[in-house]
Amino acid sequence: MSDAPLYSNDLVAMLQLVWGDGFLSPGGPAEVALLLEGHSLAGKTLLDIGCGAGGVDIALVRDHDAGFVTGIDVEDPVLDHARARIAKAGLQHRIGLARVAPGPLPFGPASFDIVFSKDSIVHIPDKHALMAEVARILRPGGWFIASDWLIGHDNTPSPEMQAYIAAEGLEFGMASPARYADALAQAGFEDISLTSRNAWYQQTAARELNQMRGPLYAAATAQLGAAFVDHNIEIWTRMLPVLESGEHCPTHIHARKPLQPKDEDHHA
Numbered sequence: 286m287s288d289a290p291l292y293s294n295d296l297v298a299m300l301q302l303v304w305g306d307g308f309l310s311p312g313g314p315a316e317v318a319l320l321l322e323g324h325s326l327a328g329k330t331l332l333d334i335g336c337g338a339g340g341v342d343i344a345l346v347r348d349h350d351a352g353f354v355t356g357i358d359v360e361d362p363v364l365d366h367a368r369a370r371i372a373k374a375g376l377q378h379r380i381g382l383a384r385v386a387p388g389p390l391p392f393g394p395a396s397f398d399i400v401f402s403k404d405s406i407v408h409i410p411d412k413h414a415l416m417a418e419v420a421r422i423l424r425p426g427g428w429f430i431a432s433d434w435l436i437g438h439d440n441t442p443s444p445e446m447q448a449y450i451a452a453e454g455l456e457f458g459m460a461s462p463a464r465y466a467d468a469l470a471q472a473g474f475e476d477i478s479l480t481s482r483n484a485w486y487q488q489t490a491a492r493e494l495n496q497m498r499g500p501l502y503a504a505a506t507a508q509l510g511a512a513f514v515d516h517n518i519e520i521w522t523r524m525l526p527v528l529e530s531g532e533h534c535p536t537h538i539h540a541r542k543p544l545q546p547k548d549e550d551h552h553a
Contacts, residue, residue: 290360291408291455295509297338297366299517302505303493307340307370309363310404310432311489311535314344317403320432320537321349328352329398332390332422334431335405339367342380345401355397357385358405395424402431404535410458412465416472423542429474431538432482436461437531446532449523452516465538474540482535487528494521 297309305313312319326349336342336356345351358364364382371380385391387409400419409415419429436442436459442450450457460468462479469477497505497518505514527533 290362292337292360292363294362295513297363299505299509299513301338302501302508303497303517305340307338307343307367309337309340311486311493313340314348316432317341317344318348320403320430324399324428324430326351326399330396331355331399331401332357332392332397334390334400334402335408336367336382337363337403337405339370339380339382341401341403342367342382343371343374343376346376346379347374352379354380356380356382357390358382359385359387390418390422392422394421396422398424398427400427400429400431402433404432404434406431407434407457407459408455410460412460412468413471416468416474420472420474420542425542425544427542429469429538429540429542433465433536433538435459435465435534435536437534439464443527443530443532445523445530446527449520449527449533452520452523462534462536465536469538469540473543473546475543476539476541478537478539480537480539482537483528483531483533486535487525490521490525490528494518494525497521 292309300309301307304311326345328350329352331345331351331354333342333345333354333356336358339356342354342356345354356367361384364384367382371377371382400423406415423429434457436446439461466477466479497514502514524533
């Protein structure tokens with residue numbers, strides 16, 4: 286594996302041109318709001334796994350009144366962008382960032398009211414280990430609220446999916462809805478729901494590709510070079526067929542940690 290970051294400064298710049306300032310996944314503040322529908326963050330402590338360039342964490346505080354957000358990521362380039370953006374917004378007192386190593390989460394039991402993630406857990410292959418960690422650091426009654434990029438099955442990816450993943454080059458560890466649900470259940474979560482966003486992103490990704498080929502192309506190539514922009518256009522071109530087939534299925538995920546362990550449910 287190369288020591289070079291997966292999310293280089295050029296890639297961060299490209300994704301922000303497509304997805305908006307501070308965002309490294311689609312939908313911007315509107316998709317964050319949809320993901321949080323029915324949940325109040327007011328005054329609560331959140332962990333954001335894979336905080337990226339900081340736009341999501343700013344939205345969690347500004348738009349949804351989160352009390353304090355701890356954002357973690359594994360790479361310095363995105364954290365540098367996030368720190369600068371949070372400082373510019375004057376929100377350092379409500380958002381803290383940390384670089385972490387892959388593996389167990391560096392927090393004590395029952396540290397957070399909510400564990401959140403926006404399209405970042407795709408990079409973590411072992412969903413069962415991760416969900417056990419999420420359950421450990423959540424307070425009783427706390428929620429896991431995430432969106433992620435899932436694969437529609439647990440079989441060998443189709444040639445089209447393999448070509449798309451190879452073009453991305455981002456070490457995807459995609460899991461099916463069934464594997465996610467099992468990981469959450471094995472970790473003891475209740476009220477588990479997985480809601481496909483495939484239809485929405487099919488349409489959105491097609492618009493994004495048209496923007497990249499058209500209105501965004503000149504500015505993007507002037508900043509990043511034609512070869513880099515053309516490669517990203519190739520990624521989107523390979524992504525559309527697997528969205529249309531349903532093999533690539535962006536999904537909203539919600540699950541609640543019980544107020545007490547299940548084996549104590551019937552004991553005084």
